[in-house]
Amino acid sequence: SQTIHQWPATLVQPVGSPLSLECTVEGTSNPNLYWYRQAAGRGLQLLFYSVGIGQISSEVPQNLSASRPQDRQFILSSKKLLLSDSGFYLCAWSARRTNTGELFFGEGSRLTVL
Amino acid sequence: EDQVTQSPEALRLQEGESSSLNCSYTVSGLRGLFWYRQDPGKGPEFLFTLYSAGEEKEKERLKATLTKKESFLHITAPKPEDSATYLCAAHSGGGADGLTFGKGTHLIIQP
Numbered sequence: 001s002q003t004i005h006q007w008p009a010t011l012v013q014p015v016g017s018p019l020s021l022e023c024t025v026e027g028t029s030n031p032n033l034y035w036y037r038q039a040a041g042r043g044l045q046l047l048f049y050s051v052g053i054g055q056i057s058s059e060v061p062q063n064l065s066a067s068r069p070q071d072r073q074f075i076l077s078s079k080k081l082l083l084s085d086s087g088f089y090l091c092a093w094s095a096r097r098t099n100t101g102e103l104f105f106g107e108g109s110r111l112t113v114l
Numbered sequence: 115e116d117q118v119t120q121s122p123e124a125l126r127l128q129e130g131e132s133s134s135l136n137c138s139y140t141v142s143g144l145r146g147l148f149w150y151r152q153d154p155g156k157g158p159e160f161l162f163t164l165y166s167a168g169e170e171k172e173k174e175r176l177k178a179t180l181t182k183k184e185s186f187l188h189i190t191a192p193k194p195e196d197s198a199t200y201l202c203a204a205h206s207g208g209g210a211d212g213l214t215f216g217k218g219t220h221l222i223i224q225p
Contacts, residue, residue, distance in 0.1 A: 041217065042217070043201075043216065043218065044158075044201070100145075100146055100163065101163075103148075103158075105158045108156060108157045110155070
């Protein structure tokens with residue numbers, strides 16, 4: 001069966017510091033991968049998605065970036081965090097072959113920028 | 115622009131009191147309607163996919179239905195462990211990003 005791992009679960013960082021959140025998927029090949037941010041009252045906001053190694057699409061202009069160095073690894077980064085980057089970040093995968101749209105989420109990473 | 119609206123935003127029920135959550139959608143060419151359950155501090159957990167009007171899916175005390183404009187999540191005789199936020203999402207098939215989420219309904223079941 002497929003599993004998705006996301007870490008760290010909780011992160012407290014000062015403004016201006018770098019960020020790296022990592023996500024890996026097991027039990028499937030060639031997945032579509034996604035990074036979402038969830039803020040209270042705003043729902044899920046798609047930040048980045050990837051259909052393959054090195055292929056990243058950005059949905060929202062921001063100081064965040066994403067990379068996909070391996071087929072089942074997806075990384076969310078920032079060089080300098082802003083207060084507004086605080087939130088709950090979710091990694092997700094879907095089956096590229098069928099593209100039914102069903103997403104499967106990781107456990108999330110709570111980021112607090114102080 | 116695709117839109118998904120969930121109502122109510124929050125719902126408090128007594129244990130055993132059945133009710134329904136609503137998800138209204140406006141998308142160009144619906145390919146699938148999804149329901150998720152999200153517990154506090156956790157990622158959303160996939161529940162159902164509905165593909166066409168008239169389709170129904172059931173899981174324990176939950177039943178999801180779909181019309182051409184909305185979907186309902188019916189909760190029959192709920193228990194406190196059914197307390198969670200329920201999200202719906204519509205897939206328009208517009209590539210890998212063709213998924214629009216609603217803001218969710220926060221459901222509380224009181225014992």
